[in-house]
Amino acid sequence: MHLKNIRLKYFKNYDQTEVQFSPEINCFVGSNGSGKTNLLDAIHYLCLTKSAINGMDNLNVQHEKEFFTIFGDFELEGKEIEVRCIFESGKKKQLLQNGKAVEKMSEHVGLLPVVMIAPDDTQLIKDGSEERRRFFDAMLCQLSKSYMDSLVRYQHFLKQRNALIKQFAERGRWDQNYISIYDKEIINLSKEIAARRADFIKDYEPLLKEFYAEISENQEEIGITYETQCLLGNFEQEFQSMAQKDFILKRTNMGIHKDDFIFEIKGYPLKKFGSQGQQKSFVIALKLAQFQIFLQQKKTKPILLLDDVFDKLDDLRIQKLMQLVADHRFGQLFITDARPERSREILKEIAADCTFFLIEKGSLKGWNQ
Numbered sequence: 001m002h003l004k005n006i007r008l009k010y011f012k013n014y015d016q017t018e019v020q021f022s023p024e025i026n027c028f029v030g031s032n033g034s035g036k037t038n039l040l041d042a043i044h045y046l047c048l049t050k051s052a053i054n055g056m057d058n059l060n061v062q063h064e065k066e067f068f069t070i071f072g073d074f075e076l077e078g079k080e081i082e083v084r085c086i087f088e089s090g091k092k093k094q095l096l097q098n099g100k101a102v103e104k105m106s107e108h109v110g111l112l113p114v115v116m117i118a119p120d121d122t123q124l125i126k127d128g129s130e131e132r133r134r135f136f137d138a139m140l141c142q143l144s145k146s147y148m149d150s151l152v153r154y155q156h157f158l159k160q161r162n163a164l165i166k167q168f169a170e171r172g173r174w175d176q177n178y179i180s181i182y183d184k185e186i187i188n189l190s191k192e193i194a195a196r197r198a199d200f201i202k203d204y205e206p207l208l209k210e211f212y213a214e215i216s217e218n219q220e221e222i223g224i225t226y227e228t229q230c231l232l233g234n235f236e237q238e239f240q241s242m243a244q245k246d247f248i249l250k251r252t253n254m255g256i257h258k259d260d261f262i263f264e265i266k267g268y269p270l271k272k273f274g275s276q277g278q279q280k281s282f283v284i285a286l287k288l289a290q291f292q293i294f295l296q297q298k299k300t301k302p303i304l305l306l307d308d309v310f311d312k313l314d315d316l317r318i319q320k321l322m323q324l325v326a327d328h329r330f331g332q333l334f335i336t337d338a339r340p341e342r343s344r345e346i347l348k349e350i351a352a353d354c355t356f357f358l359i360e361k362g363s364l365k366g367w368n369q
């Protein structure tokens with residue numbers, strides 16, 4: 001699978017731009033703020049219908065403009081797919097595959113798998129559980145439409161239940177009859193989603209260990225523990241017994257939105273005990289394992305977006321990563337770097353077709369091999 005070209009209009013700092021890509025390595029170079037990451041983000045939009053950076057589509061419309069469009073032609077198993085993503089302020093985002101409107105985003109997410117490695121990814125380790133749930137959910141959604149549908153339903157019922165609890169709190173009275181329909185949905189969906197998360201970790205963890213060993217200097221034992229209350233035998237009773245707490249705190253306190261994934265090194269939490277280097281290696285291993293599991297399950301190499309990795313990683317990790325590139329473990333690759341000489345130096349060692357694009361203030365100033 002690869003992206004052949006992209007056409008942008010009023011997307012962030014791009015006025016109107018068209019670019020043809022190499023099916024192998026594409027390297028975007030240019031000074032800070034020129035628009036390198038924005039171009040990766042446009043590719044992310046085409047694959048996943050949303051930005052990797054700004055959750056709100058509005059923020060990605062060029063200042064003073066009313067809309068943005070991102071068009072791109074993909075090649076997938078010998079077939080051509082043209083994807084169009086159109087967003088107009090105040091309207092629903094539209095997505096079209098070969099001219100046909102896609103009604104549910106779950107019909108598109110997963111068709112064109114993508115993995116992004118970005119400098120602030122260590123938030124995955126350092127931040128709260130929400131970041132990690134988002135990471136694993138995004139991965140599972142790309143792998144399974146039905147997972148995405150269940151998750152969307154869960155989020156819908158959770159929102160409704162929380163709104164109802166707020167009403168109860170205002171009235172000063174809990175009404176079990178009224179809320180029980182939501183309880184049932186949340187309990188059932190929590191059990192289903194938690195079971196799928198647990199199953200997934202069983203497949204994913206060995207790959208994570210493999211990549212961690214490959215890219216880290218030390219071969220410490222690492223692992224992931226999936227923490228959930230939703231698979232306990234008495235989950236249903238526990239959920240019901242939370243009603244009082246829910247009433248006081250005005251929100252739902254049990255369910256898969258409380259789960260966490262604990263990253264461990266030598267049996268201890270990586271967040272507290274991992275060195276900076278160990279944390280960086282772990283993050284790259286998380287992403288490479290994601291790449292590998294997509295490859296295994298979708299039988300196609302995902303597009304890999306590497307944002308600023310040469311700047312943020314040390315020589316050892318760059319070398320390990322580039323070894324994987326040189327071994328042709330990846331498919332189409334997009335790399336950004338503010339320093340063209342450095343990326344040329346690193347990439348010239350690699351026997352692959354590599355195209356450099358020079359970007360200046362949201363416009364492409366040319367490319368060469």
Ligand SMILES: Nc1ncnc2c1ncn2[C@@H]1O[C@H](COP(=O)(O)OP(=O)(O)OP(=O)(O)O)[C@@H](O)[C@H]1O
Pocket residue numbers: 011012013030031032033034035036037038039059060061062063308336337338
């Ligand atoms: N909605 C928007 N409208 C216009 N310009 C925008 C919008 N959103 C972001 N920008 C501009 O995009 C530029 C940032 O682009 P980007 O993050 O792609 O830079 P970069 O080349 O990756 O830089 P760095 O090397 O620092 O990572 C900034 O100049 C910013 O002002």
Ligand SMILES: [Mg+2]
Pocket residue numbers: 036037038307308336
């Ligand atoms: Mg950038």
